Amino acid sequence: MSATQNNGQNGMRARIRAKLRKKKYIILQRYLRGFYLSFVLILFVTLLGVVGFMLIEDYSLVEAFYMTVITLSTVGYTEVKPLTDTGRIFTSFLIIANLGTFAYAISNLTTYIIDGNLKRMIQEYSLQSNIDKLKGHVILCGFGRYGAEVVKHFKLHKVPFVIIEASAAVADKIQEKGDLLYLHGDATHDEVLEMAGIRQAKSLITTLPDDAENVYVSLTARQMNPSLRIISRALSQKSEAKLKLAGANEVITLEEMGGFFMATLIGKPDLVTFFRILSYETSASVSLEEIGFEHLPDDNSPLTIRQLNIRENSGASVIGLKTLSGDYIVNPSPETVLKRGMQLFVLGNHDQILKFQELWTKVKQQ
Template structure:
C-alpha cells in the first residue's frame, strides 16, 4: 500500500508540473496562474473564472481533464483506503515494533519464516529467547505480526535490513531461506556487519555446506538429512526414538537440555563431578563436557571440571532452574562451604 501511494503521489506531482508548463506554453499564463488553473482542473472544481483562448489550449485542457482527474481520483482513493483499512494504525504499530527491536540485546535474528524458519521461531519463543523475524513475503510476515512476533517485512540479504534488525547487538543469526545461495549471501553479509555473531545456516544441497562454512557459518544444518535420519531410526529403533521424542518434546514432562559455562572464579573449577554437588543438590545429570574442541561424552564421576568447560546438562525444567541458582551461588562460596 505504501509503495502504491508513493507512486500515485509521484504521478500527481508530475501531472501538476505537466499541466502548469502546458498552460504556460499554450495560453501564455504566469506560473501562478497556470498552477492555479491546473489544480482547478484536476480537482474538477471549475470556477469558470478563466476562458481558454486558443485551440491548442482547448486540446491541452481536454487531455489534462481526462488524465489529471484520473490521477487525482486514484490518489484520493488510495488515501481513503489507507485511512479506512487501518493503515495508519499499522504504521503506528510498525513504529512501535521498530522501537522494541532497537531496545533488544543478545537476541536472535531469524531470516526466513517458511516451513523450517517457522519451527525455529516457535522453538525460540518456547525457550523464552527474544528474536526478530525477517520475512520478505508480506502475507507470511503479517501472520507472524498477528502472533505477536517482532517482524521486519523485507529482504534479509540487504545490509540495512540486518542493521534494522539489530545485528550489531544480536547474539546469533539463523538463516533458513529456501535457496542455498541466499543463505550464503546472508551469512557473508551478517559476518561482515558483526564478525562475532554466531550464524547457523540451512542447506538443501550437500555441495553447499563448504560454501556456507567458507562464508562464515558456524553451523550448517540440513533439514533433509536430519529428517531422513529420524525416519530411518524410527523404523530401526522405534522404542528408543519414541522415548527421546517424549523426553525432549513432551511439555508435560518438562525435560530440557541446558549449557552451563564454567567461567573464571567458579568454585566448580578443580572439583570432580561427584564432589561438585550438581547431582546431589539439583538432580540434574551431566551428559557431556565440551572442553576446547573435544567432547567428553558420558563423563565419569571422577572427571575433573576445569575453567572454560561447557557442561551439557539434562534435567527437568525445575532442576535446571535450581542448577542455575546453585551455579551462581557456587561462584560466591569458598571450596570448604560446598558439599
C-alpha cells in the same frame, strides 16, 4: 572507568541510536513517499503561480500569493486586479495543472487510509520498535515448512526471535498470527538484516529454498557480525562446503538428517523418543539444558565441577561437557576445571534447572 572509555561508550550509544532512528525513518519513507511527492507538486504549482503572476501581471508578492491561493482553491473570489489576456491564459494552465496535482494528492490519501496503508505503517513501526529492543535474539530467514517448525520450538522454549520473510502472502499469514515479530523483506539485503538487529543478535538460521541465497545470507551476516552463530539449511550436500566457507557454523542437510533420524528409530526407538522429550517438550518432567560459561573467576582461583556442588545444591546432574577444543566429554570428572567458553550439559526437572541457574548466577556475581 577512564574518560576515554566513557567517550567510547557514549559514541557507541550515539551510533546505535542513529541506526535505530534510520530504521524507523525507512519505514515512514516507504509509506509516506506518495505524500512527499504530493507536497512537492503542490509547492511547485504554488511557487509557479506566485512567480507567474509577479512577472506577467506585475503583482506584489502578497498579491501574487493571494491570487495563486484563490485560483488553486477555486473559491471564486474577485481577482486582485483585472487580468490581461496573457494572465488569463497563464491562470487557465495553472488551474489545469492544479487539477492533476489535486487528483494525485486525493488518490494518495485514499490509498493511505482506505487501502489500509495507515494501519500497516503503524503496525510495522510498532514491530520495528519491538525488534529494536531485542538483544541476544535469533534471526530466522524464511518462514516455510522448516521455518515454521523452528518457530514452534522457539515459542515453546521462549526463545526471542525475529522472522525475515520475502513473500508478501506469507508475511500476511505471519501478521494474522498476531504474536510474532517479523520483517517483510529480502534477507540477502544488508538493510533488512540491519533492521532485524543483526549486530545485537546471538544466532541466525537461514532456511531459504535456494542454496545460493543461503550462501549469500551467511556471507553477509558473517561480515556484519563476526561472532554470530549461523545455521543454514542446504538442499544439496554439494553446497555444504560453500556454506561453511561463507561463514555458516552448522549446515543441515535435510536428507541426511532425516535418514539418520529414521535409522536411529529402528535401532534405538525409545532413546530417540526420550531425547525428543528432553529437547522439545516443555511439559515433560525432565529437561536437558545447555549452560555456557562466559564469566568465570580469574586463573588464580580455578573452579571445578565439584566446587559448584550442583547435585547437592540443585538436584540436577551434569551429564556432559564441551571443551574449548570442541570435544565432548560424557559424564565429566568432578575435578574437571571449568574455563571460559566451555559448555555444560545439565539434566534435571524444571525446578532443579531453575535452582542451578540461580546457583550459577550467584557464582558469576562473586
